[in-house]
Amino acid sequence: MPYIKIWLHIVWATKNRYPVLKKEIRPTVFDHTKANARLKNIFLDCVNGHDEHIHCLVSLSSDQTIKKIVQLIKGESSFWINQQRLIKEKFEWQDEYFAVSVSHSQLSKVREYIRNQEHHHKKKTFAEEYDEFIRKHEFDKSASK
Numbered sequence: 001m002p003y004i005k006i007w008l009h010i011v012w013a014t015k016n017r018y019p020v021l022k023k024e025i026r027p028t029v030f031d032h033t034k035a036n037a038r039l040k041n042i043f044l045d046c047v048n049g050h051d052e053h054i055h056c057l058v059s060l061s062s063d064q065t066i067k068k069i070v071q072l073i074k075g076e077s078s079f080w081i082n083q084q085r086l087i088k089e090k091f092e093w094q095d096e097y098f099a100v101s102v103s104h105s106q107l108s109k110v111r112e113y114i115r116n117q118e119h120h121h122k123k124k125t126f127a128e129e130y131d132e133f134i135r136k137h138e139f140d141k142s143a144s145k
């Protein structure tokens with residue numbers, strides 16, 4: 001049996017970053033997302049977000065890829081949100097996402113960051129957070145196309 005601990009902080013936005021994940025539906029969406037991940041054997045440690053995006057802290061197992069995990073979580077959650085008619089218009093996630101590794105020593109800090117999205121976004125927009133994340137992790141946005 002392999003012993004693996006690979007932690008990822010994964011973030012993605014709603015289609016066109018429309019602010020459709022209103023405060024009253026977010027807990028339902030995030031609870032469902034976590035339950036669905038569990039059914040698919042994805043260890044989703046914590047999930048939270050704001051009006052137009054979601055943060056997930058995931059532990060990757062030996063037979064999982066980042067692409068497959070994101071596909072499973074995003075695909076099912078958008079289907080479920082539409083099925084439940086949680087918003088008036090058709091719900092979609094943006095294709096783009098970003099993921100970074102998280103060292104074991106930083107898990108508490110990342111969990112706290114994810115859990116405090118409501119407070120965090122009183123001070124900073126998602127666009128500002130996104131740009132900061134891209135800079136901090138030295139992503140080349142033109143290379144991801």
